[in-house]
Ligand SMILES: [Zn+2]
């Protein structure tokens with residue numbers, strides 16, 4: 001049944017699979033397990049819906065927007081009406097995610113909504129982002145406050161770990177991820193064995209793991225980390241984590257190094273960026289490697305911690321250009337669309 005893009009998008013109706021689209025919502029509504037959400041393909045029709053539309057499933061979409069910081073209406077008040085509040089939230093979402101601010105559930109917007117992403121809310125005071133900067137901070141602009149030269153330790157939970165990737169490979173991946181950040185700011189990261197005393201505590205968790213931010217199974221929310229100086233760094237153990245896509249062939253494999261690099265940004269104090277090429281952009285497609293810091297990430301983190309004296313911009317700029325990853329990449333987006341979206345040709 002799956003078909004892919006056609007230039008004449010109007011020939012298609014975009015139907016979304018709730019079991020894929022709203023796993024994050026399920027974490028807030030445990031009484032409705034994903035497997036019990038049925039898809040009524042006649043009614044779940046969002047594409048190009050705008051203000052005033054009544055669309056079955058809209059209430060679930062509003063929960064998604066609430067989950068990630070765009071709507072504050074209590075869940076039990078959500079209706080299927082595309083109302084003024086939802087339009088306002090949608091416009092903020094589109095601006096925050098670097099989309100065209102159409103105020104409609106257009107194709108590109110639905111594509112982003114259906115992508116796997118970080119579980120950290122997009123809500124920051126930087127919704128009024130500087131015109132040319134896209135990075136953002138958490139409320140209060142928290143950062144680690146240890147004296148300079150700053151040294152932060154990290155450790156892996158001895159119990160909350162996955163067994164299908166070797167610990168050695170996991171440690172190598174994290175060492176590289178931490179080094180990307182330490183190469184641009186005057187902060188050193190050191191792995192230690194004592195989990196309880198480490199500044200940054202890394203673990204793989206399943207479902208509800210006690211911090212109010214349940215994981216949701218395969219894809220959906222991939223990981224989350226807490227702002228400074230908390231140090232908790234959690235990955236969804238239900239994902240198929242990969243350190244090498246030539247070895248891990250799963251279509252839902254997620255690159256551990258890419259997610260690690262992103263979450264370290266949160267640990268240090270960066271919130272989500274609206275720059276699609278930034279490490280701190282909230283979504284990441286399966287089988288996608290995105291590990292190079294973007295200028296936007298560097299500007300954001302250096303504004304918090306200052307610059308590493310050995311850092312120079314030029315190599316990074318080259319890397320930035322060569323790693324022009326983005327959700328607009330047709331080949332890469334095909335993977336996530338294949339997983340998340342069902343397209344039926346109407347052949348009008
Ligand atoms: Zn994030």
Ligand SMILES: [Zn+2]
Nearest residue numbers: 209211213234
């Ligand atoms: Zn957690």
